[in-house]
Amino acid sequence: xxxxxxxxxxxxxxxxxxxxxxxxxxxxxxxxxxxxxxxxxxxxxxxxxxxxxxxxxxxxxxxxxxxxxxxxxxxxxxxxxxxxxxxxxxxxxxxxxxxxxxxxxxxxxxxxxxxxxxxxxxxxxxxxxxxxxxxxxxxxxxxxxxxxxxxxxxxxxxxxxxxxxxxxxxxxxxxxxxxxxxxxxxxxxxxxxxxxxxxxxxxxxxxxx
Amino acid sequence: xxxxxxxxxxxxxxxxxxxxxxxxxxxxxxxxxxxxxxxxxxxxxxxxxxxxxxxxxxxxxxxxxxxxxxxxxxxxxxxxxxxxxxxxxxxxxxxxxxxxxxxxxxxxxxxxxxxxxxxxxxxxxxxxxxxxxxxxxxxxxxxxxxxxxxxxxxxxxxxxxxxxxxxxxxxxxxxxxxxxxxxxxxxxxxxxxxxxxxxxxxxxxxxxx
Numbered sequence: 001x002x003x004x005x006x007x008x009x010x011x012x013x014x015x016x017x018x019x020x021x022x023x024x025x026x027x028x029x030x031x032x033x034x035x036x037x038x039x040x041x042x043x044x045x046x047x048x049x050x051x052x053x054x055x056x057x058x059x060x061x062x063x064x065x066x067x068x069x070x071x072x073x074x075x076x077x078x079x080x081x082x083x084x085x086x087x088x089x090x091x092x093x094x095x096x097x098x099x100x101x102x103x104x105x106x107x108x109x110x111x112x113x114x115x116x117x118x119x120x121x122x123x124x125x126x127x128x129x130x131x132x133x134x135x136x137x138x139x140x141x142x143x144x145x146x147x148x149x150x151x152x153x154x155x156x157x158x159x160x161x162x163x164x165x166x167x168x169x170x171x172x173x174x175x176x177x178x179x180x181x182x183x184x185x186x187x188x189x190x191x192x193x194x195x196x197x198x199x200x201x202x203x204x205x206x207x208x209x
Numbered sequence: 210x211x212x213x214x215x216x217x218x219x220x221x222x223x224x225x226x227x228x229x230x231x232x233x234x235x236x237x238x239x240x241x242x243x244x245x246x247x248x249x250x251x252x253x254x255x256x257x258x259x260x261x262x263x264x265x266x267x268x269x270x271x272x273x274x275x276x277x278x279x280x281x282x283x284x285x286x287x288x289x290x291x292x293x294x295x296x297x298x299x300x301x302x303x304x305x306x307x308x309x310x311x312x313x314x315x316x317x318x319x320x321x322x323x324x325x326x327x328x329x330x331x332x333x334x335x336x337x338x339x340x341x342x343x344x345x346x347x348x349x350x351x352x353x354x355x356x357x358x359x360x361x362x363x364x365x366x367x368x369x370x371x372x373x374x375x376x377x378x379x380x381x382x383x384x385x386x387x388x389x390x391x392x393x394x395x396x397x398x399x400x401x402x403x404x405x406x407x408x409x410x411x412x413x414x415x416x417x418x
């Protein structure tokens with residue numbers, strides 16, 4: 001067991017003794033695109049695959065070296081990150097601010113739910129891909145393992161509140177718990193929410209029911 | 210007494226009977242500039258004054274017909290509103306998103322407090338004005354009359370919580386009460402906060418202590 005793991009246990013025991021649960025790390029997700037294999041080939045050429053630039057906090061997820069431009073009749077946003085690995089559906093996650101600047105009407109949905117999603121053109125150096133019904137504003141959520149869920153006394157799909165311990169304190173009132181043994185403990189919010197609470201590096205939040 | 214005034218009284222009485230206080234209208238403030246008389250003349254010419262385009266919700270305040278460009282080494286934002294009447298200090302109110310795009314480090318302050326404020330150049334068609342220590346991110350707040358303060362059981366300068374009744378419910382945890390007989394009841398938040406809670410037209414929020 002390394003020092004960080006021991007520190008984590010000690011901090012958890014101390015919080016338990018005080019009757020408090022340890023706070024949850026909050027990370028802000030920049031706008032990004034998930035692609036299918038078919039979309040990767042359509043945009044980057046036959047046989048192309050997403051190449052890893054660096055790992056993300058959720059195990060298996062990575063930032064690719066590919067970038068795309070988003071285009072609508074109203075505007076464009078260049079240099080948008082593409083995350084890997086490939087998924088079963090193209091999904092574009094934007095902030096409400098981005099949606100307004102592009103003139104896209106998008107719902108606040110959990111990742112994976114494309115009900116009512118907006119549309120946008122994805123543009124690479126070689127091709128244009130019509131990403132119909134792909135754009136959502138990601139519902140904020142907490143990734144956690146089954147052990148974390150037991151510790152916090154919550155279940156998959158449950159809604160909880162999280163109060164950000166930040167310079168401009170805000171409580172997010174409808175945060176969805178997502179449990180999987182593959183996850184690492186982290187709350188994900190978008191840039192609007194991050195700016196609304198003045199999120200800093202290493203910011204955390206207090207979960208309440 | 211007109212129909213709207215009667216409606217407001219009936220709705221207040223019904224809320225009282227249910228033991229609930231009526232919700233507070235929430236308005237989002239776009240980025241804007243307040244100028245001194247001296248700055249108005251420096252930017253728009255000797256003898257120039259701000260001309261009214263339309264009244265704002267707070268009595269006496271107005272949107273002027275003048276517009277300015279904000280410029281820093283990192284970027285610029287054009288077509289920024291100038292509010293009237295003139296004030297004793299130049300004050301530029303931006304969202305955290307604006308500050309990031311312009312590379313300005315600005316504090317979250319109540320309007321009127323320029324402690325630690327950031328700097329920006331204001332550019333008109335004729336002149337450039339060096340607005341040193343003028344840029345803040347406005348602390349969210351509620352304008353109310355002394356009668357409103359009595360109704361909600363709060364005092365000037367007190368901090369309260371407000372839960373936005375919106376598509377993406379968020380509780381603002383540190384909202385400052387501002388009381389004056391000149392005010393009209395309204396909570397003011399910036400565009401980041403508005404986008405974080407998906408504020409709509411006619412959105413309201415529930416005050417709690």
